[in-house]
Amino acid sequence: MTMNPETGRISNSLIDDLAADLAPVRPVRLVHGIALVALAAIATVVLVELIDGLWRGILAGRASALFFIANGMLGLLGAASALAVLRMATPRVGNSHEGARWSFAMLGLLPATAVVTLGIGGSIAEILGDPYGFECFAAGTGFGLVTAAALVLWLRRGAPVSLAAAGTFTGVAAGAIGSFAYGLACPIDTLGHLGVWHVLPVALAALVGRLAVPPLVRW
Amino acid sequence: MIADEASLAHLMRASQGGDKAAYRVLLSEVQLWLERYFRRRVAPAQLDDLVQEVLMAVHTKRATWDPDRPFLPWLAAIARYRWVDHLRKVYRHAEDELGDWDAAEDSDEEAVMARMSLERLFVHLPDKQSEVIELVKIEGLTIAEASERTGQSESLVKVNIHRGLKKLSALIEKAE
Numbered sequence A: 001m002t003m004n005p006e007t008g009r010i011s012n013s014l015i016d017d018l019a020a021d022l023a024p025v026r027p028v029r030l031v032h033g034i035a036l037v038a039l040a041a042i043a044t045v046v047l048v049e050l051i052d053g054l055w056r057g058i059l060a061g062r063a064s065a066l067f068f069i070a071n072g073m074l075g076l077l078g079a080a081s082a083l084a085v086l087r088m089a090t091p092r093v094g095n096s097h098e099g100a101r102w103s104f105a106m107l108g109l110l111p112a113t114a115v116v117t118l119g120i121g122g123s124i125a126e127i128l129g130d131p132y133g134f135e136c137f138a139a140g141t142g143f144g145l146v147t148a149a150a151l152v153l154w155l156r157r158g159a160p161v162s163l164a165a166a167g168t169f170t171g172v173a174a175g176a177i178g179s180f181a182y183g184l185a186c187p188i189d190t191l192g193h194l195g196v197w198h199v200l201p202v203a204l205a206a207l208v209g210r211l212a213v214p215p216l217v218r219w
Numbered sequence B: 001m002i003a004d005e006a007s008l009a010h011l012m013r014a015s016q017g018g019d020k021a022a023y024r025v026l027l028s029e030v031q032l033w034l035e036r037y038f039r040r041r042v043a044p045a046q047l048d049d050l051v052q053e054v055l056m057a058v059h060t061k062r063a064t065w066d067p068d069r070p071f072l073p074w075l076a077a078i079a080r081y082r083w084v085d086h087l088r089k090v091y092r093h094a095e096d097e098l099g100d101w102d103a104a105e106d107s108d109e110e111a112v113m114a115r116m117s118l119e120r121l122f123v124h125l126p127d128k129q130s131e132v133i134e135l136v137k138i139e140g141l142t143i144a145e146a147s148e149r150t151g152q153s154e155s156l157v158k159v160n161i162h163r164g165l166k167k168l169s170a171l172i173e174k175a176e
Helices: A013-020 A030-051 A065-088 A098-107 A109-120 A124-128 A133-157 A163-183 A191-197 A200-217 B005-016 B020-037 B044-060 B072-089 B110-116 B127-138 B143-150 B154-170
Strands: none
Touching (some): A013 B020, A013 B044, A030 A065, A030 A133, A030 A163, A065 A098, A065 A133, A065 A163, A098 A200, A124 A191, A133 A163, A133 A200, A163 A200, B005 B072, B020 B072, B044 B072, B127 B143, B143 B154
C-alpha cells in the first residue's frame, strides 16, 4: 500500500488496476434466483414422482384437510426461506428476513399440537412407533438436497454478509421444500405423522445448513 | 464533497456495463466514502488496508449490486462485513493510536450515513462486550491491559470479544 504524502490518500494505482480489469457484468437479479429455486422445487417433485410416485389420492379427494394444511405450511416456509436466502446474496444494510423467521415459528405449531394433543393422551408412543416415520424423515431430508444445492450455488455467486443466517435459512428452505415434495407422495395424513416426521427434516436441515453452508459461501 | 446516492448509483450502473472512466470515478468516490465511514472504528495505520480490501471486494462482487436498489446500503453491507472480518484478524500495534481524525461533515447524506454507520452495530452489544472490543481490537490494548482497565478477568475479556464479534457478524445487515 502506498500513500500520497501530500494528500494522505491511497495511491491511485489500485484504482487504475481495478479499472483496467473491468469487464461488463450481468447484475445478479432476484428474479433469476427465484426461477432457479422454482426449477429446483419442480425438479424435486419430478424426482419424487419418478422414485416413489406421487399419491394419486390427492386428486381423487381422499386427502384430509390436515394434509393440505401441513404440506401448505411446508411449501410456504420453503418459499419464504428461499426468498430470504436469495436476498442475502445481494446484501444491503436494512435487509430483513422476518417473514422467514415467523414462517419457521409458525411451522412449530404442528409438532407442538401433535405433542400436546397426542402426548397428553398417552399416544406419544404412537408417534415414535410410526413404522413409516423414519422413512418420511429420511426421504424429506434427502430430497431437500436439490434445493440446497441451488441455494448454495446462488450464494456463491452472490456476496452474502450474514453467513450464519444464510446457512440456517438455506437448510430450512431445503428441508421444507424436500419434505413438501415428499409429502405429495405420502398418504399418511394424521397429525402425529405429519406434525412430527414431516417437520423433523426442516429442523435437521436447519442445523446442518447452519454448520455446513457458511464455509461454502464465505468470501 | 462525496457524491450522493443518485450519482453513485448512476456510476455503478455504468461500471456494471463496462465503462472504465465511470468506474475510476466511482472507485475514487467510494474510497473517500469508506475513509469517512471507518473513521474512529479502525486504527489510522490500518485504514488504508481496510479501504483497499473493500475496494477489491466491490470489484469482485460488483455484479451483486441490483441496479433497482440503492447503492450505499449495498456498499455499507460490504464495508461492515469486511470491517468485522478485519476486527477478527487484527491486533493493533501500540504506536497506531487513534487520533482526532474527523473528516469534514460535508454531505447532505448524513441521515443515511448515520442509519448505516458502524456505531449502529455497537449499540446492539452489551457494554461489557463493546468495551473490550474497542479496547483490544481498535485501540490495541493487550488482553491483560483491557482486563485491568475494565475489571473483567482475562478469560472474560476473551469470551466477551468472541461473543461480541459473533454478534456483530450477525448484525451486518441490520440498520437500527
